[in-house]
Amino acid sequence: MPHLRSKGFVVAALVSLAALPVTQWWSDHAAGRPWTGAMLWERLPTAAHLRAVEQEQQQAATRNGYVQALAAAPGLAWLRGADSPVLPVRGLPNHAGETWLFYRPDARLISQRPDEGVARRASAATIHWRDQLAARGIRLVVVVAPNKAAVQRLGRHTTAVVWRSPELQGYQAALAASHVEVVDLHAVYAAVDPQVSQKTPLYLPTDTHWSSVGLDLAAHAIVTRLGWPPRAGAYGARSVSLPHVGDLERWRGPTPEPRPEVVTQVADAQGKAVSPRPGEAEVLLIGDSFSRIFEVGDGPGAGLRSQLARRLGRPVALVQQDGGGATLVRQELARRPEWLRGVKVVVWEFAERDLTSPDAEWSLVELPR
Amino acid sequence: MIFASTLFLGYFLPLVLGVYYLLPSAGKWRNRWLLLASYVFYGWWDPLLLPLLGGLTLWSFGFAWLLGRTDYPDGRRRTLLVLGVSGALLALFFGKYFGFACENYNALAARWGWSPAPAVSWALPLGISFFTFHAISTLVDVYRREATPMASFADYACYLAFFPQLIAGPILRFGAMAPAFAERRHGWPQVSAGLGLFCLGLGKKVLIANTLAPVADLAFNARQLDAGLAWFGLLAYALQLYYDFSGYSDMAVGLGRMFGFEFPRNFNAPYMAESLTDFWRRWHLSLSAFLRDYLYIPLGGNRHGLGRTCANLLVVMLLGGLWHGAAWTFVVWGLWHGLLLVSERWLDGRAWYAGFPRFFRVMLTFGLVLIGWVFFRAPTLGAAMDYLRALVQVVPASEAPAKLLGVELFTLPHLLTLVAALFFAWSRRRAHDWSTHLTIRRALLCLVLLWLSLGVLGTHKANPFLYFQF
Structure with a gap:
């Protein structure tokens, strides 16, 4: 009998293990993909190739129905919750019953020691970019969109309502020393009465980006x-309520619930949204998703570009790339220099994470002469 | 390839085990197969490392053969031993410590105006700390006539490269392991006991150590800490290290059993130790035994008075610290343990708190071990000192970095895992013994652990074992 028990256990355990490649082959076959195991023989077994095979194998398991069934065991996803990119926080001041969502990598850029070289590269690239534009007679204004977790108060006892990282301070000091114009939004948000900012949040509860209040302050x-x-009467504004699904809400679950968001929609006398193409306005806004929210795609002309146009009373053109505020938008301009024709000011917005994230790219971009 | 990966679990292990038992038990086929599998396993990290392993095998086999000759006088045998061991240590030095030595020399050179050494660095050859120790064990055991050299080069190569213990131990004494390469027992009970222990080890690594890993990582890389956060992170690291390494050891011992080998246990509830002396009788037992038999005793052990005993202890612990990594943090960690052991030796082998009730003895020992882990984990001595300061910073940090860290650390999954980890670390059950008699209930528990671990591994990237870096 003990022998039978041993045999039964060994067979069950080995079948459980051997089921991994069998089910993997089956799922690859069913999806019309080549079997991942075959990748091993495609090249000479160098360390790099073997690492790639290993990674592909690990990746393939995420498509394997057998493994996914095991992963769905009760409690397992909960235990591994820290792997989710979304960090839920309950009980923020004045939002006691609500769960606010933060982007975990952004939160870690604040709580963790940074790669100090990033801010140095950023200041060098910014000064170089200012010089490039100045050579064409264009003024540059730099706007760093604060990290949501740096602005939103996390607890009753938090003394600094807006956290200014040493990297940000170093970056701003380097720019000030080189006379680069900077709009210090951290200072702007810090000056807002905490009671007011908690009632009308500067950031969206389920999104990484600023709210209509935050972007209007910007x-x-x-x-x-x-x-x-300002030129009076060029644009009009009206408040509208929109159903909005936050990006963090989308990442968090398969069926996100839209929340109503009140935004300020801007339009000209004919009721048309602000939409000059690049090269058709004196003011050019370049930036990342902070310049996109409520403006492009899911927005109705209520984002940063529209609010700038409303307050200036003149059109503002927009070039934006999600996640590419630091370098990609500048490279885009370098490829399309005609977009700078007639431009007097470039307002350059990028996210604060670009000053601390080791993944941030800060290339020196040359504008064609 | 690591044990806790789908590649090892789904492909390598079933294939190696299946073919092993299909081969005839008589003759050398099974050892040859294990040798081939072990070289594939090691070469998987980087095929260019295989000549290093092969070269050291050839070197130590040759010297062991010479040392085994009965017609050589003692003086010649001693010279051969020194040569053989020096060769192995030289491989260890160049593989692991050369960059560290150059770095420190250059720091001195800059201060004193000497010409600097060329800046060279290369990745640490995986497992070098372990297989060089196995080679040294071979040479010393044969020199002491405690073992005879293996007649078969392939069997010896298999001993040195045997994949379950190749990367992170346990460190197997040649004298104790050599007979098993000639003859060993196979059967369903051995395989099931091995698989059971393997499943327990996998569960320890994947479900506990990997869950606590981000807590320790976040705390040790934090911008701001207060005492609450720092102690939580340190506790998480202590438990992560224990479950990671003991989990690996359980898997290694379990794999050994599957192939008919019985490796010694590597852990014996170390956090239940009542003194530092007791701790080193419970933590990484195979390393402790190696350092005792091949370093402490040859240095004179405790045979030449208290002063010499204490000096020997300090030397052994300093070198033991350095063995863990080429960094000053490990030296200080070794020194910390060395000084505590010396203090206990000074008090007739008892801790200063030996008269306290058992609970306090265990807690105080655990606390002293935790302080040592700060040096073990911190990237630099400066970072370690910062962390120690945070441990006594009772005023809660209130700025955003500390608040965000608290939000990430103090979650229910982390708290429950930490409590469970402490519970099992302080329980009387030992995985090593528990798995030798698998009842139906135990077998079912092992299967559940295996399935849960596969579920986690299948949805997340693999985490390497902590001891791989040593």
């Missing part, structure tokens, strides 16, 4: 920095 600060007298 637009106000940028316009103040530009110092141009």
